[in-house]
Amino acid sequence: MKYLITACLILFTAAAARANPEVPAPAQAGPIALIGGTIHPVEGAVIEGGTILIEDGKITALGKDVKLPPKTEKVDCKGQHIYPALFDAYTDLGLVEINSVRATADFREVGNMNPNVRALAAVNPDSEVIPVTRSNGVLLALTAPRGILVAGRAAVIQLDGWTPEQMSLKDGAGLMIHWPQPASNPPPADPLDDPVASVPRDDGVQTMRKAFQDARQYGAARKADPDYPVDARWESLQDVLAGTVPVMIHAESLEQIQGAVAFGDEFKLKVVIVGGYDAPRCADLLKPRNIPVIVTSIYRLPRRRSDDYDAPYTLCERLRAAGIKFCISSFGRFGATGTRNLPYHAATAAAYGLSSDEALKAITLYPAQICGVADRVGSLKVGKDATLFIASGDPLETPTQITAGYIQGRKLAWNDRHKRLFEKYQEKYKQLEREEKK
Template sequence: MRADEIRDAASQPRSPERSPRKSRGYKMRDAACKQFAGGRRALSVRSPHRPDTEHLRLLRLPFPIRLLLASCLLISCLSPSPTRSQVPPPAPPQNRPVALVGGTIHPMTGPVIERGVLVFDKGKITAVGPDVPVPPDAEVIDIRGQHVYPGLIDANSIIGLTEIDSIRATRDFAEVGDVNPNVRAEVAVNPDSEIIAVTRANGVLVALAVPRGGVIAGQSAAIVLDGWTWESMTLKAPVGLHVYWPRMTPVRAFFVFVSEEEQRRRAEEALRKLKEAFREARAYWTAKKAEGGHPGTPYHDVDVRWEAMVPVLEGKLPVFVHADTLDQIQAAVAWAEAEKVRIVLVGGADAPMAADLLRQKDVPVITGPILELPTREWEPYDAAFTLPARLAQAGIRYCIGGDGGAWNERNLPYHAAMATAYGLPRDEALKAITISCARILGIDDRVGSLEVGKDATLLVATGDPLDIRTQVTRAFIQGRPVNLYNRHQRLYEKYREKYRQAGAR
């Protein structure tokens, strides 16, 4: 049969008796397609009687655009209303002196002052003592029966770098890759975070925003918990370079699915990357110093990664090494001595076991959470509770850090309180979250104690901040009054009203 005959045969209509039987579903789909086609034709001629096909326009969009629109709709539905999730706005800069009169002042670097007076102006403390003259134009605040403390300092947190763990877009504390010394934590801080308002309501007014992830995570920044932008919140940046030391001993547990050989290989690879990064940075530093020193010396291109490590190699910035076990601590101290860099231990669960080494090398420790269970079967139940007291007895410089997160950093004073119940004197516990912390972070010239010339970053409370019953009634950051209203208080008022209405029925 020729090709033209085949085409003629195919074009002939099939006889009714040979027509395939159509199912009901097929007929319904066929009718819908005809209606849709008719709607398109009617739309093209602008017929007033065209079928209703407006609802199909979204389906004709490309799939990525449809996915984006659906995501935006979901987020808008799940997000709380703006009127209820808005963080209180920061106060303007201080424009007149303020005098806190009649309260008990706890300077942290001197004896307690009963019925004292504290005066601050333009964000700085100008006078503190029992008999201090009050400027005639000052705003006088009577705080009789209350106590004044410097703002508490959280030395290990991701406050401002995260909001909701289940939403990736709000988590900005880790970058891709294992070596990121150029990462700056302060530029990622979200001033409108609900966590900031919740944390400062309990007296924590200064925090160290710490990057996470990889071997060299980046540079941390000390921030105050009030401000319009990250620039206005930054107290000091950078504070130090953060290195996460790999585990030296394989973990054997039912929840670990990686073989011991693979764990050792990963640890060796992490250490290789760390040493290689410092070797590259030192070579870069040497090349940069040689620029222009001799005729014909070529100029070296700027590498932001190694440029960020130059202050560390010069001894201007410390390296914060996150390590807990004894073998990690010993390896980190030996590495620091070989690289000729200053280090600060973060975590340090086994630091008392290396007390002689840490004391000899003058390595301070920022403890991990005190409200913590033992990590080994053979450890006593109070291993974490007694850690600050054991560090103090060993003569090691230390401060108490929070749990390293964000939402629970408001509980920082209660970590110190638990340490007082297990051997740490109360005044030492208060120093561990104020002046001792400020000294280790290198911000003691600004915060940590109530002294003339320092920032007026302080809190007024009904009692001891370590007592869970104490209420913070006022707070000032660099002389600005801080609005203590927060999400926790809003929810408390909401559900109190619920039960008030239920009781009225």
């Protein structure tokens, strides 16, 4: 009997982790022109009936009167809208397949101090979640490790490719740290708001402080003596201490954010706050230091009973009014499988005070700026990557259908598990209808 159970578990895990059948797109073979669509550059005015010329994966011309080179493939986009790729700035996409199946989750390493861990190394290019996500216009994501205290390095990925390396847009985009919650604070309504509740605050902070001090001393020793033994953990912190790689600190409460900012000041770090529920209350700390906030999930509960019911929904507008740079992520209870709902998080923020233009920027341009890849993605501009999608309307509205997508000029396979299931059961009803007519 035990062998039967083991066999069933193996079969179930294999089925859950099977590869998706969508074939990654080949490199762009020749010039492509998207003609006649309404272009939404994000940086700049909307262009009605415009043309985008794509060559070698880059946007080389954009406007109403674009001269096309010979043998250009022309794509009719009349009646359609063209947007830059949506960008989710905090996910575990590619690291988790099914949240409830531990064998399909690879987002956390053992131990509290893992600065040398790279999320990109664990990304599964064959995840079924990836085609589903990009079908809603989300073609870029920051995939980040989760763990206790120092979790590892996040990576910006493009949602197409045979290998993690082909998907990579920027490896080591930030070092993920989860800041401990003060014991005096009441537990949050959503446990995901506090991933390190099991670690006493003082112990956790002291552990991180000692690690960074050791890494600084290690760097000085290596500089003085190149033959000094290499330590992978401390070596990986050198560019962080130099300020060239940001530290993305998950901090929600006022006390957490204050502690994170003080820690950044102590070690002269480039800090990004992830979560940021109480960030508007810390505007006097964040704004002078130009510390941005990655807002994790608009769809969550207020942290305190005394908070307004719509506090999570108005958070983005309150950050904007305070002059704090921010962007929106979909991260929440559903993890990677909820990434496809990113545009609706932005839409809810727009419904609660944020302008629609700012809401769109919060899931395109602003995450690109915060993650350090705005020179390549985030808007439609000559010289940037041709990473974009074509839609029937505004992507923040649920009736809108995304009809095609391109990553660096490569046209994506526009199919996924959801579409296949839809087609399967459409056929079921067609067969039933035919049988009833007999």
